[in-house]
Amino acid sequence: MSELTRRFILREKTSLAHARVDALVGTFERREDYTRYIRGMAKFRLPVEHRLDLSRWPEAWGPWRPRMIGHVLRQDLLDLGLPDVEPAAALPKMRTEAELLGTLYVLLGSNLGAQILQKRANAIGLSDCHGARHLAVQASGLDDWRAFTARLDQVEHIDIEATIEASLATFREAELAFGASAPTSAAHARPERLADAV
Numbered sequence: 001m002s003e004l005t006r007r008f009i010l011r012e013k014t015s016l017a018h019a020r021v022d023a024l025v026g027t028f029e030r031r032e033d034y035t036r037y038i039r040g041m042a043k044f045r046l047p048v049e050h051r052l053d054l055s056r057w058p059e060a061w062g063p064w065r066p067r068m069i070g071h072v073l074r075q076d077l078l079d080l081g082l083p084d085v086e087p088a089a090a091l092p093k094m095r096t097e098a099e100l101l102g103t104l105y106v107l108l109g110s111n112l113g114a115q116i117l118q119k120r121a122n123a124i125g126l127s128d129c130h131g132a133r134h135l136a137v138q139a140s141g142l143d144d145w146r147a148f149t150a151r152l153d154q155v156e157h158i159d160i161e162a163t164i165e166a167s168l169a170t171f172r173e174a175e176l177a178f179g180a181s182a183p184t185s186a187a188h189a190r191p192e193r194l195a196d197a198v
Contacts, residue, residue: 006152006160010105013164017171024178028120034131035080040178041134042077046070046085048103048173055094061151066108066144072133079131094166098159101152102166106174108145114138 011018028034049070057065074084094100118139121132128136152158 006158007149009160010102010164010167014106014167014171017168017175021171021174021178024175025117028117028124031124034121034124034126035082036181037178038073038076038080038131039082039181040174042073042082042085043180044174044177045073045107047087047091048107048170050087051091051094052100052103054091055100057100058097060154064147064151066104066148067137067141069134069137072137076131076133079133096159096162097155098162099166101155101158102163102168103170104148105152105163105167106170108141108148111138111141111145114141 024040025037026033028037045068049068052068077084094103114135118128118132118135121127121135126132
């Protein structure tokens, strides 16, 4: 099965979940909106990235590891005077390649829409040196997305259903995190797709 077909299947099967998250992210035109967004992003990304740190990566992937944003996200929180995210009591490792692929599909796919979010952050006075460092890292991470999709193609035997479920589970984590910090109206907003490639 080709990488394009696998990516298409993941995109097709997760499109509704993706749209719900996009609606919760919204368009931050004010600092208050950005504060809500970055709180949600921290609640979502920091625990997931910690799980990745705990997990064993496939030997066939070699030394490649995609860039993560947790360290700069924490600096952004500090810039804005926001509290760090409390670590979860217990975080299960990702035990299968399918789980890893499904999770990375969501995390690295978000790099594709980061340039749009970065411009919005810049418009309200934030930058890659203050408050929006994580967006700068994501916006420069298209090579990570390409490397990931290459690996998606190279996996000889893939449990596509398990990969889809891992992606959906990751989107659910994002939805819970952003929903916890979103105003009620955001849950009913019309979603704006930030990146059609995901």
